[in-house]
Amino acid sequence: NVVYDYEKGGLKAGTYPLELRVKDLQHDQPVIFTHEPIISHTYGIDFELGNDQGETLLVAPGQTSRLEFSLTHIGYSSNEMSVELSLQPPLSSDWQVEFDQPVGGYQLDYGGTEVKPTLLIKAPDEDMSSTPSNINVIAVPKVNNSQVTDVSQLLLSVEEIDVYSDPRLSIFEDVEHQIQIADSADLSGDFDEDFSNFVNFEGVGEFYLDVRNTGFDVDSFRMKFLDIPDQWDAAFVDNTTGEAIVKEQGSFPTGDVNSNTVETILIEVYPPIDRNAPDIGKITLEVTSASDLTLRATISFTVQRTFGVHSTVIYDCDAAPLGYVNSEISTCKNPEFNDETFRLKVTSSVTESDTQLTTFQLKNPSLLDKDILTPDGKLVSQKDYYAAWDFEIYDANSSLISNVKLSSGDSAEIKLLVTPSMGMLSGNHTIYLRIIEEVEADSGVDPKYFDMPLTIFIGEDEPQIEITQISANELIGINSFEEIEMRVYNVANVETLVLLKLESSIGDNWKVNLESEDGGELLTVGPFSEKNFTIRIDSPTCMRHNEVYDFEITAKPLDMNEAYGDEYTTTHTVRIQTNVESISCRIQSELFSEPDPVTIGVLGSLVLMFVFWFSRRGAVTEIEYVSEDLIDPEDGGELDIIENETNDEEELPEPVVYEEVELVEED
Structure with missing residues (x-):
């Protein structure tokens, strides 16, 4: 690299060839490296951000942001010029923009002259809807109010933040900050908080915590350990002095941290002496803004004790x-x-x-x-x-x-x-x-x-559900109920949401309900687990005897992100049979429906019994009511039945005989 320091009266404008000659003293043979020519312009500027200035402008409601630049004359050392800075396009009227440049711009008297311009931008107090995504700072070099060389520009992104904000935490296992093991803002899973970080059982583990102030204003923070493995210990140490940070009001304070800057804290971890203590565990710590206790961040990492x-x-x-x-x-x-x-x-x-x-x-x-x-x-x-x-x-x-x-x-x-x-x-x-x-x-x-x-x-199994019947089938009588105990079993290795459905062609005067451990038709069944449910059947006041009804139970797996096909639905059939002991109910139910053979036999037997009973009742009545003329007082009141029957037979009319008559058709 060739570094040229501009001084008054230095390099004039023009093109300068450049060669590097290396002389071999032993053989007196030079080695020549030819470089591209150096061009010195009459006018030129170098426009950059200041050394401590980031490429992102942070803004907050009602707050003033400050930008610092470096502006250098890189043209012919004897030529004087001025440079005017501006924002293009300009911000809306609710923003206040102010450069510290004098009237006519920043004066660069000769080549090598450097100035440090600053820009102040004050954001609106409340409505930040006009915040741009970026700003463009333009530098125009002029001589006698006329542009003399190319315009330089800097494009900066703009980020809206709060006056105070959640801190961002990072943990490194080396003092050089080359090996990062955790980040509080890690959303992509780049850091595994369960990954083991070794600590020798006879030593002290050292880890470095970076606390970044992501707010707009200066802030300080309070640190504390939320979780430490059993019998392990840890401490916060000032990374500059090596002194342990003293606990104050239940937490460990940091110093003041400027906006978008970092303070590094040393974390010392002490493994337990007892070999029966846990070898591995997770350390979790929390950092809270001292200016707003609702603003905080947590971070975790795993430590593991080693024995040689x-x-x-x-x-x-x-x-x-x-x-x-x-x-x-x-x-x-x-x-x-x-x-x-x-x-x-x-x-x-x-x-x-x-x-x-x-x-x-x-x-x-x-x-x-x-x-x-x-x-x-x-x-x-x-x-x-x-x-x-x-x-x-x-x-x-x-x-x-x-x-x-x-x-x-x-x-x-x-x-x-x-x-x-x-x-x-x-x-x-x-x-x-x-x-x-x-x-x-x-x-x-x-x-x-x-x-x-x-x-x-x-990985997760495909849904697989089984339904079994626990209780035995019982006959159900009129105006009663029967409860059938059922069970659904999840064969898969992952929790399954199951929808139960009961279907039957039974009449409307029946009541059929399904009740489960979860209270309804929707069950959450753990992997390789089961849950019970009950089918309650309430019979009507009258029904047919010896009738068989089938109930079909379906169990369908549900998922918020996937619709399962019918092949994953399980069905099971439950059968009940009626038993009616009431004769009147049997007759009533059969009058309005097609009777079965058993009922026909019962009704036929009843009819024959009534006919026989009435016929016997009529014969007895003829003997009990006899005319007084048929009783002979001389015989002691006895009835001469034989004579009476003989007389009755004599008084019977002649039988009517029908002769067959041949019908002849007339011509």
């Missing part, structure tokens, strides 16, 4: 983020590609006194007795919950291994192939691979170890 050895993921089957894989991705699911789910780098911590090889066991995750959380938040034993999963561990040469040997500071790569079992909940399954030093059982030595968290996502 640790591991990192350097590859997995579905790319970033490392350590998290989706089992539904083809490269993870297809055996043709899936020769490894994770590739890990195991590193033994540097210990000056330890120069021998150390053997570290690689504990199969399905055999590790460690309490973990399932995707639905339940605490279970890893070896019980994932006993059916298949884990295979290989070295870099794809040979099955169960341990690695490392010296102090050395590393080795291993491959882990994971095959999940069927019937697992949908969601993130975090399992741990334990790397532990081999020590003698009774040596009293605490082994080095590390639990490597690995997350596998299990």
Whole structure:
């Protein structure tokens, strides 16, 4: 690079060839590098933003924004000119714009002259609807009120903010701010707050918190920890002095922070001494504006304690983020590609006194007795919950291994192939691979170890619902009710919203209701779970006997974002049978409907019984009422029945005989 400092009486206008000659003293042979010619103009300006000025103009209601520029004469050093600055197009009348330029513009007396113009812009007090998306600052160089060279311009974006605003937080793991691990404004998921950041059990973890004032005015902030792992501790430290920040009124204060600037705070993290304490946990902190306590931001990151050895993921089957894989991705699911789910780098911590090889066991995750959380938040034993999963561990040469040997500071790569079992909940399954030093059982030595968290996502099953009947069918009588207990079971591995529907051709004088645990026809059934519902049937005061009715129950899965087809709907048929003991109800119901054979038989039997009863009743009546003329007093009042019957037979008329008559047709 060639840097030219302008001075009075310096370079005149014109074109100047430029060569760089390098002389080889040993062989006395020069090496020549030819550069493009330098052109010195008679008039020229360099128009830039000031050193501390961003490319975005921040504005707030009723507030004045300040812009600073750098304006330099880069033409022939003996030529004088002036430069006029303006906004194009100009802002509306409710904005106040003021340059600090004198009448006639900024004077540049000779080449190399530099001035620092400033611009003040005051926003409207309330209505900010006229805020432009950007502004264009124009610099016009003039001599004797005439433009003498090209116009320069700066385009700045405009951002409307509040006087005070939510702070923006960023966390880095290095003092150079090269490795960022968290951001309070991260909406794209670039930072995984569950990713482990290692802290040696004998050391102190150091993390750097950047607090940016996104408001328009100067502000200070108050910090506090919302969540720290059990038996861990943390502190806020002044990054400049190294002194711990003293707690005041329940929080830790920062100094004043100018608009759109950052204050860096050192966070020190102290791991627990007790080896039985949690090795891994999440730290969450909150930063609040001291000027407006409603303005705040939170940020989280995960810390993990290490004991002389640790591991990192350097590859997995579905790319970033490392350590998290989706089992539904083809490269993870297809055996043709899936020769490894994770590739890990195991590193033994540097210990000056330890120069021998150390053997570290690689504990199969399905055999590790460690309490973990399932995707639905339940605490279970890893070896019980994932006993059916298949884990295979290989070295870099794809040979099955169960341990690695490392010296102090050395590393080795291993491959882990994971095959999940069927019937697992949908969601993130975090399992741990334990790397532990081999020590003698009774040596009293605490082994080095590390639990490597690995997350596998299990996708959602297609909806699958089953309906079963719990209670047995019972006969239902008149003016009564029957309750049939039913159950709906969700076979899928994800919560399902189920709509129950009951259909029947039963008459309107029946009442049929469906009641569920959730109170109605809409049920929320968890994965691999069931819920009960009841069908209540109220019979009328009269109905047909021995009638059979069918009820069809349908269970349809619902989703807010997807409409499922009929193939996902399940049906079940429930049958009831009537039992009418009332004879009058049977007769009444059969008179208005087609009788069945049983009822016909019953009615026929009743008719015959009545006929026989009435016929017997008539015969008895003839004996009881006898004319007094037929009684002979001399016989002691006895009735001569034989004689009476004989006389009756004699008085009977002759029978009428019909003769057959042949009909002859007339000619």
